[in-house]
Amino acid sequence: MSMVALVGVVDLLEPLSFGFFRRGLTVAVLAGALCGLIGVYVVLRSLSYIGHGLSHAVFGGAAAAAVMNVNYFLGAGTWGVASGLLIGRVTRRKLLSADAAIGIVTTASFAAGIVLFNKFGQARRSIDAVLFGDILGVVATDVYAVVGVALLVLAVVIGAYRPLLYATFDSEVARVTGGHPDLLDAVLMVMLSLTVLVTMRVIGVLLISALLVLPASIARMLTDSFSRMLTLSPVIGAITSFVGMNLSYHVNTSPGATVILINAAVFLVVFLATGRAGRRRVAHVHV
Amino acid sequence: MILVEAGTPMLEMSHLSCSYGGPVVVDHVDLRVQSGELVGFVGPSGSGKTTLLRAILGTVVPIHGSITKPAGISVAYVPQVETVDWNFPVTVSEVIVMTIRRRSWWPITSKAEKAEVNMLLERLGLGGLGERHIRELSGGQQQRVFLARALARQPDLLVLDEPTSGVDVRTRHEILHLLTDLNADGLTIVLTTHDLNGLAAHLPRIVCFNKTVIADGAPIDVLRPAVLEKTYGAPLEVLIHGGMPVVLDHAPFLRVVSEPA
Numbered sequence: 001m002s003m004v005a006l007v008g009v010v011d012l013l014e015p016l017s018f019g020f021f022r023r024g025l026t027v028a029v030l031a032g033a034l035c036g037l038i039g040v041y042v043v044l045r046s047l048s049y050i051g052h053g054l055s056h057a058v059f060g061g062a063a064a065a066a067v068m069n070v071n072y073f074l075g076a077g078t079w080g081v082a083s084g085l086l087i088g089r090v091t092r093r094k095l096l097s098a099d100a101a102i103g104i105v106t107t108a109s110f111a112a113g114i115v116l117f118n119k120f121g122q123a124r125r126s127i128d129a130v131l132f133g134d135i136l137g138v139v140a141t142d143v144y145a146v147v148g149v150a151l152l153v154l155a156v157v158i159g160a161y162r163p164l165l166y167a168t169f170d171s172e173v174a175r176v177t178g179g180h181p182d183l184l185d186a187v188l189m190v191m192l193s194l195t196v197l198v199t200m201r202v203i204g205v206l207l208i209s210a211l212l213v214l215p216a217s218i219a220r221m222l223t224d225s226f227s228r229m230l231t232l233s234p235v236i237g238a239i240t241s242f243v244g245m246n247l248s249y250h251v252n253t254s255p256g257a258t259v260i261l262i263n264a265a266v267f268l269v270v271f272l273a274t275g276r277a278g279r280r281r282v283a284h285v286h287v
Numbered sequence: 288m289i290l291v292e293a294g295t296p297m298l299e300m301s302h303l304s305c306s307y308g309g310p311v312v313v314d315h316v317d318l319r320v321q322s323g324e325l326v327g328f329v330g331p332s333g334s335g336k337t338t339l340l341r342a343i344l345g346t347v348v349p350i351h352g353s354i355t356k357p358a359g360i361s362v363a364y365v366p367q368v369e370t371v372d373w374n375f376p377v378t379v380s381e382v383i384v385m386t387i388r389r390r391s392w393w394p395i396t397s398k399a400e401k402a403e404v405n406m407l408l409e410r411l412g413l414g415g416l417g418e419r420h421i422r423e424l425s426g427g428q429q430q431r432v433f434l435a436r437a438l439a440r441q442p443d444l445l446v447l448d449e450p451t452s453g454v455d456v457r458t459r460h461e462i463l464h465l466l467t468d469l470n471a472d473g474l475t476i477v478l479t480t481h482d483l484n485g486l487a488a489h490l491p492r493i494v495c496f497n498k499t500v501i502a503d504g505a506p507i508d509v510l511r512p513a514v515l516e517k518t519y520g521a522p523l524e525v526l527i528h529g530g531m532p533v534v535l536d537h538a539p540f541l542r543v544v545s546e547p548a
Contacts, residue, residue: 158393172366
């Protein structure tokens with residue numbers, strides 16, 4: 001190996017020598033895989049707007065937790081899960097249209113978060129960090145939280161693979177044949193809320209919904225099989241997050257935004273490379 | 288599948304009425320379907336056929352009366368193909384596997400399950416198509432995939448909503464033969480259809496339905512102009528051809544009108 005190549009490799013590996021970067025990278029890669037996994041259901045069930053809304057709702061919870069000096073995961077998690085279940089219930093019962101329900105619940109929550117931050121500026125996390133992600137803010141607890149949620153989501157996706165597929169593909173028939181699509185909807189909303197909660201710190205509120213949609217949409221262009229899409233999407237999410245995080249260090253850009261741009265670039269390449277088949281598949285993806 | 292002796296009641300509706308909170312959609316239906324029967328419900332759009340199916344399936348709760356089935360029977364449902372999302376990323380095998388109750392915690396299809404799926408595919412003439420996406424199939428094949436999914440549950444009662452809706456003549460024949468074969472094997476089948484000549488006239492028993500039962504019996508006894516006019520609210524003519532009723536839209540220039548004796 002030439003000296004120049006060796007120096008290049010050393011440069012590339014440089015960020016890994018920092019503890020904060022290793023923690024951030026671990027959370028980002030797991031967040032990418034997690035968002036890729038849950039994103040399959042988000043995309044196929046047309047929940048991307050809910051994902052977007054939930055991230056805003058969790059922001060309100062995070063602000064309230066910071067102001068009240070309550071543990072972030074407890075405060076924001078309770079708020080996020082409650083918002084997710086509320087949106088799911090209102091939508092399912094058709095009390096309001098899905099758009100209206102999400103708009104009201106999540107924007108009110110988001111606005112409450114902004115006001116709390118304005119009012120109590122000494123809150124630990126700045127608005128920018130929460131909105132756009134902050135690798136420096138990642139602590140060991142964040143790593144444990146994302147690992148925990150990833151294991152939980154993985155267990156549910158494996159354990160309820162067929163009922164979840166049935167309820168996603170054909171909820172009416174699933175119900176008729178003894179399934180519990182309403183319960184699975186609620187479980188999915190809880191998983192989505194928890195995913196948003198533990199990935200928000202690195203990716204940022206404003207960009208999480210993109211990470212929920214892009215890896216799954218890329219996977220959709222590559223396959224017509226549900227099981228393959230479910231396998232491909234988290235792998236794409238993890239790889240793009242790894243590349244995006246490293247790139248963000250070297251070019252000094254926001255990690256969340258860089259990860260999303262890498263995903264967008266991969267989407268474009270796959271869109272062009274898969275030709276008509278890919279375009280036909282993704283044309284029916286509900287984002 | 289549980290053993291329900293042929294000729295014993297599979298479905299019993301007594302003064303059954305259903306609504307969705309507004310006007311009554313199904314009104315005082317008294318009907319019995321015996322085990323091993325093949326029954327078709329015919330009637331105009333909005334006549335309550337689908338609501339009746341939903342009551343049978345248990346997704347609509349009666350506002351009056353009752354509907355009873357033997358305890359513990361397995362019911363399978365084949366929806367209208369128009370309601371299926373044909374762009375959903377799912378292969379033929381995946382459609383069938385999703386309904387099979389898993390025997391282990393691992394989601395990957397076991398060898399025994401693969402064999403079960405392949406056997407079903409072969410039985411329904413879909414051999415070798417397991418890895419195809421559902422959109423890549425012909426209309427008849429698509430309908431059979433959903434029949435295969437229903438049969439994977441080893442049902443005692445099979446319920447189909449408009450199984451020949453939007454299919455060509457050949458596919459209609461295929462579906463009719465398939466249902467007849469399944470019924471000959473002892474499966475109780477209840478279906479709705481708009482297809483009076485292509486499907487209903489070939490069934491052993493049909494029920495003309497418009498909110499309530501207008502007539503019930505063999506096609507030759509039920510498909511009569513008076514019954515059809517009461518059911519559809521429009522005059523329809525009936526021609527007997529080869530011993531079978533053929534329903535014609537009312538057309539004054541057609542002179543061949545007969546009433547079965």
